Amino acid sequence: MTDTANPANEAMPKSQMKASWSFLRGHLREYGILFALIAIMAFFQIATGGILLMPVNLTNLILQNSYIVIMAIGMLLVIVCGHIDLSVGSVLGFIGALAAVMIVNWEVHYLLAGVICLATGALIGMAQGFWVAYFKIPSFIVTLAGMLVFKGLTLWLLAGQSVGPFPGDFQLIASGFIPDLLGGEDLNLFSLAAGVVVAVILLAMAVRSRRQQQRAGVADEPFAFFAAKNGLIFIALVYMSYLMATFRGLPNVFIVMALLIAVYSFLTSRTTIGRRIYAIGGNEKAAKLSGINSERLTFLTFANMGMLAALAGLVFAARLNTATPKAGIAFELDVIAAVFIGGASMSGGVGTVVGAVVGAFIMGVMNNGMSILGVGIDWQQVIKGLVLLAAVIFDVMNKKKG
Amino acid sequence: MGTILEMRGITKEFPGVKALDDVNLSVEQGEIHALVGENGAGKSTLMKVLSGVYPHGTYDGDIVFDGDVRQFRGIPDSERAGIIIIHQELALVPLLSIAENIFLGNERARGGVIDWRETNRRTAELLARVGLKEHPETLVDDLGLGKQQLVEIAKALSKEVRLLILDEPTSSLNETDSQKLLDLLLEFKEHGVTSILISHKLNEVSKVADTITVLRDGATVARLDCHQGVSEDEIIRDMVGRSLDDRYPPRDPKIGETVMEVRNWTVHHPLHAERKVVDDVSFHLKRGEVLGIAGLMGAGRTELAMSLFGRSYGRDISGEAWIGGRKANLSTVRRAINEGLAYATEDRKGFGLVLDDTIRRNVPLANLEAISDRTVVDPAREAAVAEEYRGRLNIKSSSIEQETVNLSGGNQQKVVLAKWLFADPDILILDEPTRGIDVGAKFEIYTVIRDLARAGKSIIVISSEMPELLGITDRLYVMNEGRFVGELPTPEASQERIMSMIIKSGGSK
Numbered sequence: 001m002t003d004t005a006n007p008a009n010e011a012m013p014k015s016q017m018k019a020s021w022s023f024l025r026g027h028l029r030e031y032g033i034l035f036a037l038i039a040i041m042a043f044f045q046i047a048t049g050g051i052l053l054m055p056v057n058l059t060n061l062i063l064q065n066s067y068i069v070i071m072a073i074g075m076l077l078v079i080v081c082g083h084i085d086l087s088v089g090s091v092l093g094f095i096g097a098l099a100a101v102m103i104v105n106w107e108v109h110y111l112l113a114g115v116i117c118l119a120t121g122a123l124i125g126m127a128q129g130f131w132v133a134y135f136k137i138p139s140f141i142v143t144l145a146g147m148l149v150f151k152g153l154t155l156w157l158l159a160g161q162s163v164g165p166f167p168g169d170f171q172l173i174a175s176g177f178i179p180d181l182l183g184g185e186d187l188n189l190f191s192l193a194a195g196v197v198v199a200v201i202l203l204a205m206a207v208r209s210r211r212q213q214q215r216a217g218v219a220d221e222p223f224a225f226f227a228a229k230n231g232l233i234f235i236a237l238v239y240m241s242y243l244m245a246t247f248r249g250l251p252n253v254f255i256v257m258a259l260l261i262a263v264y265s266f267l268t269s270r271t272t273i274g275r276r277i278y279a280i281g282g283n284e285k286a287a288k289l290s291g292i293n294s295e296r297l298t299f300l301t302f303a304n305m306g307m308l309a310a311l312a313g314l315v316f317a318a319r320l321n322t323a324t325p326k327a328g329i330a331f332e333l334d335v336i337a338a339v340f341i342g343g344a345s346m347s348g349g350v351g352t353v354v355g356a357v358v359g360a361f362i363m364g365v366m367n368n369g370m371s372i373l374g375v376g377i378d379w380q381q382v383i384k385g386l387v388l389l390a391a392v393i394f395d396v397m398n399k400k401k402g
Numbered sequence: 403m404g405t406i407l408e409m410r411g412i413t414k415e416f417p418g419v420k421a422l423d424d425v426n427l428s429v430e431q432g433e434i435h436a437l438v439g440e441n442g443a444g445k446s447t448l449m450k451v452l453s454g455v456y457p458h459g460t461y462d463g464d465i466v467f468d469g470d471v472r473q474f475r476g477i478p479d480s481e482r483a484g485i486i487i488i489h490q491e492l493a494l495v496p497l498l499s500i501a502e503n504i505f506l507g508n509e510r511a512r513g514g515v516i517d518w519r520e521t522n523r524r525t526a527e528l529l530a531r532v533g534l535k536e537h538p539e540t541l542v543d544d545l546g547l548g549k550q551q552l553v554e555i556a557k558a559l560s561k562e563v564r565l566l567i568l569d570e571p572t573s574s575l576n577e578t579d580s581q582k583l584l585d586l587l588l589e590f591k592e593h594g595v596t597s598i599l600i601s602h603k604l605n606e607v608s609k610v611a612d613t614i615t616v617l618r619d620g621a622t623v624a625r626l627d628c629h630q631g632v633s634e635d636e637i638i639r640d641m642v643g644r645s646l647d648d649r650y651p652p653r654d655p656k657i658g659e660t661v662m663e664v665r666n667w668t669v670h671h672p673l674h675a676e677r678k679v680v681d682d683v684s685f686h687l688k689r690g691e692v693l694g695i696a697g698l699m700g701a702g703r704t705e706l707a708m709s710l711f712g713r714s715y716g717r718d719i720s721g722e723a724w725i726g727g728r729k730a731n732l733s734t735v736r737r738a739i740n741e742g743l744a745y746a747t748e749d750r751k752g753f754g755l756v757l758d759d760t761i762r763r764n765v766p767l768a769n770l771e772a773i774s775d776r777t778v779v780d781p782a783r784e785a786a787v788a789e790e791y792r793g794r795l796n797i798k799s800s801s802i803e804q805e806t807v808n809l810s811g812g813n814q815q816k817v818v819l820a821k822w823l824f825a826d827p828d829i830l831i832l833d834e835p836t837r838g839i840d841v842g843a844k845f846e847i848y849t850v851i852r853d854l855a856r857a858g859k860s861i862i863v864i865s866s867e868m869p870e871l872l873g874i875t876d877r878l879y880v881m882n883e884g885r886f887v888g889e890l891p892t893p894e895a896s897q898e899r900i901m902s903m904i905i906k907s908g909g910s911k
Contacts (some may be wrong), residue, residue, distance in 0.1 A: 212782050272770040272777045279767055282756035289714060289745065289753050290768040290821065291736040349758055 028398055031229070033343060033358050033391075038232075040362060044369030051372050052365070055247035058240065063174065063319060065364035066253040067092065067312035068331065069357055072338040073264050074308035076356040079339050080268070081301045082281040082348030083132060083139035086332050087124075087146030088309040093328030094150040095121055095313030100163035100323030103170060110170040118310050124150070125306020126299065133298035147332070155325050164322025174319035176252040188249030195241020195250070198258065199234045206230045253315055260308075265353045277301060281348025337384070338363050341391040362387070405466075406431040406596050407565060412451055412463035421447045422461070423620045429565070429598060429613075434591055436607040437600045439617035440641055440868065445600050448617070449567055453487050454480040468564070484564030488554045490573060494542045501525040501538035504557045528556040532586060548579030555586065566590070566597040572606060573700055584610050602698050604634045604905055616640040634905070635898070642868065642897035650873035651849045657876060658689030661860050662730075662829055667721035669702075669709040679705045679716060681884040687829065687860045692851060694875035694892070695864045696900050702884040703864045704748055707831045711745035712738040725829070739768065744827035746818050748834035748864070750811075754818040757807040761799060762788040764806055764817050768825040791820035796846055812843030819850060830854065831862045836870060848874050868897045882907045 044052045051057055071088050078085045095117050102113040128146050131137040165171075182189035210226060244250055268274040279287040280294045288294050317323050342359030344351025363384060370380045407429040414422040422444045429435045439445050450456050452465060454474030465472050467483055474480045477487075494503050501521050510520045525538035532552045542550060551571060558566055568587075572580040580603075587597055587610055601607050607614060608628065614637065616624040624640040626632045669680035680702045687693050695703050708715035710723060712735030723730045725741050732738045738745075747753040755764055765788045766773050773783045788802040795816040799809060806817055815835060822830060832851070836844040851861055851874060865871050871878060871892075878895050880888035880903045887907035890899070 209781070213785075215782060270779050270781075272774050272779060275763070275767070275770055275779060278759070278763075279756050282758050283752075285753045286756055287767070289711070289735060289747060291712075291734075291739045292767075293734075293736065349756065 030343070030352075030355070031225075032394070033341070033355055033362075034229070034232075036391075037358050037362050037365070040365050040369075044365060044372070048369060048372045052369055053243065055243045057368070057372075058243050059247050059251060061364055061368050062244075062254050062257075063251055064368065065360055066174070066251075066257055067316045067319075068334050068338060068364065069257055069360045070260060070308055070312040070315065071305075071331070071335045072342070072356040072360045073260055073353055074305035075335050075339045076342070076344060076351050076353055077264075077268070077277060077301045078139075078305050079336075079344045079346075080281045080348060080351045081277050081298055082284065083298065083301070084336065085128070085139065085143045085146075085302065085305050086336075087128065087143040087150060088305065088312075088335055089328040089331035089333075090147045090150035090154065091121060091124055091306060091309040091328070092313040092316055092331055093154045093323075093325070094124075094157070095310040096317035096323040096327050097154045097157040097163070097325075099170075099314055099317050100166070101157055103166055104163050110167060114170075114173075114314055117314055118307055121310020121313070122303050122307040125303040125309070128306070129299040129302025132302060133295045139302075151329075154327070158323060158325050160325055162322050162324045164320075166318060166321055171318050171321055172252060174253055174315045177249045178252065178255065180249060186246070188245040188247075191249035192241050192245040195245070196238055199237040199241075202237070203230055203234050256311075256315075261353060261357055268353055273297070278349055281350075283349070334363060335360075337388045341388055343391075343395060345395075359391075404431050405429070406468060407452075408464075408466040409448070409452065410464045410466065412448065412461055412465075414447055414451055414456060414461040421620050422451070425463075425617065425620070425622050427615055427622070428625075429596060432591060432594050432596055433612040434587055434610050435596070435598050436611035436614045437598055437617065438602070438604065438607060438614060438637060438641060440866070443617040443641075444620040445617055446569065447620075449487060449569060449598075449600065452480065453477055453485060453567070481561055484562050485567065486558040486561060486563045486565070487567040487569065488551075488558060488571060490570040492547075492550050492554055494550055494553060496543040497541060499539045499541055500529070500536060500545075500553055500556075503542055503553060504528060504560050506557075508561065524560070525556075528559050529553075531559060532556045533582070546579075548575045548582070551575065551579070551583060552586070555583075563595060566595055567600070568597065569600045570602065571599070572601065572603060580606065604637050607637070608632065608634060618642075638898050638901045642901065649845065649869075651845065651852050653852050653855075653874070655690060655692070655855060655876050657691045658858070660686050661689050661726060662687040663724040664710065665722045665724070667706065667710070667723070668719070669705055669716035670718040672715070672717050675717060678884055680709060683721075683881075683884075683886050685879055685886060685889075687862060689860055690855050690858050691877065692855050692861045692863060692875045694871035694878040695862065695881055696868060696871050696878055696904075697866070697881035698904060699866055701881045701904075703881050704833055705884075706881070707745055707833055707862070707864060708747075710738070711735060711743055711831065714745075739825060739827070742828035743831070744768070744822040744825055744829070745831045746822050746833060746835065748837060750814050750818050754821075755806045755814060758805060760803050760805055761792060761797065761809075761817055762802040765791055765802075765820045765824055768821050772824070787824060788820075791824060795820055795823075795850065810839075810843075812839035812847075815839055815843070815847065819847070823850075823854075827859070829860045829862070831864070833864045834866065835863065836865070836867070844870075868900055872897070880904060 041052065071092070075085060075088065098120060099113055099117050102108040102116065103110050124146070128142050131142045132139045178188075178191055178194070180188045180190045182193065241250065268277070276287065276292045276297055279290070279292060280297060284294055313328070316327060320327070338360035339351065339356045340346070340359070341362055342351065342355030342357070344356065366384060366387065367380065370383065405428055407427070409425065409427040412422050412425045413420070425444065425448055427437070427448065437445050437448070451461050454476045457475045458473035465474070467485070472483060474483070495506065498506070504525050505521055510517045510524065522538040529536060529538065532555050534549060534552050534556070536545065536549065542553060545553065555566075571583055575583065584606060587599065590597065599607065599611060611628050614626040614628060614632065615622060616626070616637065618641060626637070663686040665684045667680055667683045668678060671677040671679050683706060695706075697703050705715050709719050710732060712732060713719055714735060723732055730741045732741060732743070751757060756767070762785055766784055770779065773780055773787055785802060791797070792799065792802055797809070797813050797816045797820070799813060806814055809817065819835070835847055835851070851863065855861055863871065863875060872895060875892045877891050878889070878900070879886050880900055882904045885907070888903040
């Protein structure tokens with residue numbers, strides 16, 4: 001494949017090098033975060049003597065971080081829109097409690113309860129988004145209030161007790177695995193096949209969009225980078241699904257996460273709604289004067305956040321197999337940290353779904369790796385804090401230089 | 403008496419623009435010296451050079467104050483020398499008291515602890531000097547604009563002021579408050595304080611000034627001694643006296659039927675509900691016509707345009723807008739766009755562009771539907787559109803992937819224009835479309851305006867540069883203090899006529 005946009009680059013190796021270099025400088029952040037994740041994984045893989053990537057641990061890693069990832073996707077939209085949501089941890093706990101009370105105490109069918117919980121989450125998001133969008137109350141204040149309110153309501157709902165256990169079917173949300181439809185023995189063939197298929201689809205999509213870009217003459221990514229990046233993603237996906245296939249296969253949550261990542265990546269990068277949310281975060285006045293209904297989109301962004309927090313609440317409750325009054329405390333901080341590590345800007349308008357997900361996994365791998373190494377919870381916090389600070393300092397310096 | 407200030411050969415360049423070109427200003431001890439000129443003539447720039455906002459080294463020429471050559475590096479330097487500026491936009495903190503504002507940054511304190519008794523005593527003295535009877539602990543927010551202006555002056559007096567500079571001090575004051583302020587200036591003169599008065603209101607200038615310096619296009623064009631009798635006409639001629647050369651593309655307008663009519667449009671200030679910012683304005687616009695709205699800054703032109711464009715400004719808006727013979731619904735920006743309206747803002751950075759985004763993402767922002775299939779954006783079509791407008795408007799950039807924050811002012815303006823051209827409006831309102839951009843880019847924008855009109859669009863141009871309006875429009879309205887005070891076909895208009903319309907209407911209030 002040749003770069004039709006920069007044909008001169010193909011002819012002269014020297015100018016090609018220069019172009020590659022200037023491209024890398026411009027996109028340091030995108031690659032930087034991916035490299036950071038790989039470096040951190042490599043470090044812990046060696047430091048833990050290979051435990052990190054053992055199939056059972058890898059599966060655990062994904063299960064442990066699923067609810068953070070799910071909320072980070074919603075938080076990304078909120079932060080890109082120029083706001084913040086501090087209430088997600090409390091909402092997660094509240095929804096878990098609601099699910100437990102409905103399913104365990106009232107014996108509501110778990111599917112119906114799940115739907116009610118998601119709707120409740122969306123309503124909570126709307127209630128907060130209403131004040132932020134239409135009355136211009138700072139989101140920091142509104143959601144700080146929400147955080148207190150729902151923390152309190154969780155306590156009230158559970159009457160200070162833990163409620164559980166859930167029926168087996170409900171637990172499958174978080175702890176179930178895709179059954180092997182292909183009948184492999186030691187290896188979950190279906191999971192491996194699914195992983196390979198997804199990897200191939202991603203690769204095909206990347207190639208297609210590069211073709212489109214070239215036809216439009218806007219492809220500025222040197223081919224070497226394009227190949228390296230997508231090759232790496234392809235290999236990583238296939239390898240991960242192989243590893244998990246040797247254990248119990250792909251977890252159900254993994255499928256949910258993958259779907260959410262795909263849908264929201266598309267929403268943010270390719271739809272008019274996504275474009276408008278970025279424009280609102282980038283310059284709300286200009287967006288409004290361009291005919292964008294910033295109030296309604298801000299409102300919907302919060303509604304969406306509430307719904308995803310509710311989904312995370314269900315996953316978390318199913319994983320613990322019980323709803324506790326302490327569920328979700330301080331989760332909002334991990335979620336917000338993940339989004340900022342992933343390159344979003346405090347002032348809005350900047351950030352990607354994939355970045356936020358990678359940010360969440362950077363936090364997750366560090367948690368997991370340090371736990372295996374026996375690093376105390378005290379020092380884990382210190383190190384995570386410093387990593388967040390370093391990532392944002394890197395962002396700001398990088399922007400100033402550019 | 404001697405010369406207190408002499409600015410010699412001041413030249414100040416911005417990228418692409420020479421804002422000041424060899425300007426000389428000489429102010430005598432104890433006089434009131436008026437500085438007049440059109441918007442953009444360089445008055446504010448000159449005062450920023452004097453006060454150190456543009457520090458020594460960023461301009462050429464000398465400032466001689468009190469007999470010494472001075473090199474101010476910032477406002478604190480010039481204030482220490484006794485040069486105090488009171489800006490058009492007041493620099494008071496509304497939720498602090500009068501006393502706190504007056505001594506802000508200059509607190510009466512002992513060892514870091516504020517001495518409130520001393521502060522209030524000194525404040526009361528200063529307020530007495532400017533004729534205010536308010537208690538020093540009154541919040542500034544509770545004062546009217548006229549009194550706030552007096553607090554600013556009291557604040558200036560609290561420092562050792564040798565030269566007081568007032569930038570358009572009466573622009574937001576009513577007749578009585580203005581009169582009071584001018585009387586105060588005369589009183590200060592008795593006490594030996596020298597002042598520089600920057601004003602558009604020539605009747606006020608001729609009432610109090612001893613000497614007038616006229617600036618035009620960044621150069622000194624006249625120094626008039628008021629004691630020898632100077633008429634307002636003379637000043638106006640000096641302010642605007644320049645010929646229209648071929649800075650404007652030739653035109654042959656083909657004007658059709660009326661496409662838009664606005665009747666009795668009234669808009670109130672969003673915070674001060676009793677203040678009418680646009681007062682009973684009626685006008686019409688024809689197909690293929692370029693209509694100009696002339697007036698000074700603060701006349702209400704931007705407010706008129708933004709209130710029409712989806713009620714983006716003001717409150718309690720009343721009046722009717724008819725487009726194409728039907729009563730138009732302009733209640734939101736979306737509806738205004740659907741009615742065929744577009745508004746390109748005067749504040750392109752604040753209101754026009756998403757600065758961190760690329761040209762490609764900014765151009766289609768007002769018409770994303772046109773590059774999407776059922777809400778899914780087609781990147782190829784988007785790139786093609788951005789590329790097309792980059793070529794058509796000659797937007798100088800490395801590619802459509804360049805972030806708009808890195809473009810020059812003229813090219814940013816072209817991106818804003820591109821956004822609205824792509825939305826394909828019938829009526830395009832351009833607010834100060836050439837502010838702060840160089841001559842070459844101006845010509846390109848004039849050409850775009852002409853070509854749009856030729857293609858049957860109707861265009862309203864709001865501009866503070868009168869030659870520009872005379873050069874590119876077919877018909878003009880003159881706006882002052884929220885009202886339309888005159889209408890005339892451009893061939894019959896002259897800068898003198900427009901200026902006198904503004905000035906006469908200002909005095910009749």
